[in-house]
């Protein structure tokens with residue numbers, strides 16, 4: 001028996017029990033009771049610590065079924081200092097300004113939209129899970145850029161409802177610019193679940209919180225030109241059929257449009273979907289062709305250029321980021337208020353979908369020629385048959401609806417836009433150490 005044990009055993013719990021200690025049986029019982037009391041005491045302490053941990057720092061459990069690409073991460077958020085940063089970032093600094101929650105703020109479009117909103121005096125709070133679909137250091141660099149312009153990015157997942165609810169508790173957002181998504185057409189065959197997780201479950205999680213918020217925000221979100229799928233009628237108009245998606249990515253974006261209809265119908269949420277057409281520009285996504293073509297041309301690596309059957313041209317309606325940003329801001333500015341409150345619809349609300357394209361498709365081989373001229377390096381072209389992995393042969397936006405209702409008017413052609421991209425690319429990667437993806 002240890003010294004400590006005998007000492008503890010001799011301490012009476014109540015004065016009345018002390019006398020009975022002489023019987024060995026009673027002595028043993030007392031020891032047993034004492035051990036039990038200690039065990040109970042420490043169990044309570046342990047349980048208490050667990051509870052404190054959970055209540056003080058709520059965290060998400062992102063991507064439980066998606067360990068192949070992303071690490072299972074938890075995000076710490078909450079606390080007075082954190083709330084202060086959230087409030088300050090979302091504070092409106094101009095007359096008639098809006099307060100916007102931008103999801104996917106460390107993404108390509110998210111970064112550009114956030115800085116532009118902030119510059120004109122709107123309140124902007126970012127949300128991003130910094131996943132590693134592509135080089136997270138690029139996302140961190142965008143985050144640093146945003147911080148310099150006064151935009152705080154909360155680290156967290158759109159599937160974390162507790163976090164979303166907390167954000168709406170701290171700030172009465174007037175608008176949500178929902179850009180967080182699993183992008184990329186071809187990657188959907190590698191990691192299909194990540195598309196369902198972000199583009200469907202994540203969207204529903206966000207809309208659930210928005211519908212219960214009081215006031216409900218108006219939501220503008222990123223759909224995709226890929227919803228036109230196998231549609232052959234050009235240019236693509238919002239009235240054309242979108243029930244033949246060619247990739248799971250497209251199918252999840254199309255599902256998003258239907259989900260938007262539901263939340264508009266049941267809860268009176270004001271919802272605007274923007275069908276982006278192959279957006280490119282500085283701070284872009286390294287998984288996109290113009291970006292990795294640039295990298296590989298500079299490295300002297302061969303680049304796969306897809307062509308359709310019978311040497312058919314593959315073309316895209318490449319749209320420059322600044323034009324897209326103007327479209328996003330116009331959508332926010334023309335969005336009507338949601339009509340519901342606290343989860344109840346009070347009347348019909350706005351539901352819109354717009355094409356945001358450039359309206360001048362360019363063959364992928366021409367894109368490569370422009371890059372060759374700008375980089376002053378010849379490309380090592382590897383012409384390949386368009387793989388059956390979700391790519392469509394061409395895209396071409398009819399933008400008359402966006403023109404009419406949003407005043408949307410793209411002004412940057414591919415040559416001019418790529419020039420700006422290449423200038424950014426060379427300066428960003430000039431250190432060499434950051435060689436993309």
Ligand SMILES: O=C(O)[C@H]1O[C@H](OP(=O)(O)OP(=O)(O)OC[C@H]2O[C@@H](n3ccc(=O)[nH]c3=O)[C@H](O)[C@@H]2O)[C@H](O)[C@@H](O)[C@H]1O
Pocket residue numbers: 183184185223224225226276277278279287288289290304305306314315316364391392393
């Ligand atoms: O508008 C959209 O909604 C989508 O736009 C973008 O998809 P895409 O238009 O497919 O862009 P991107 O991959 O850059 O391929 C460009 C072209 O290069 C061709 N391409 C591609 C790869 C390759 O190795 N070779 C090739 O020729 C390829 O066949 C294509 O013709 C976004 O990634 C997507 O997230 C979504 O937002």
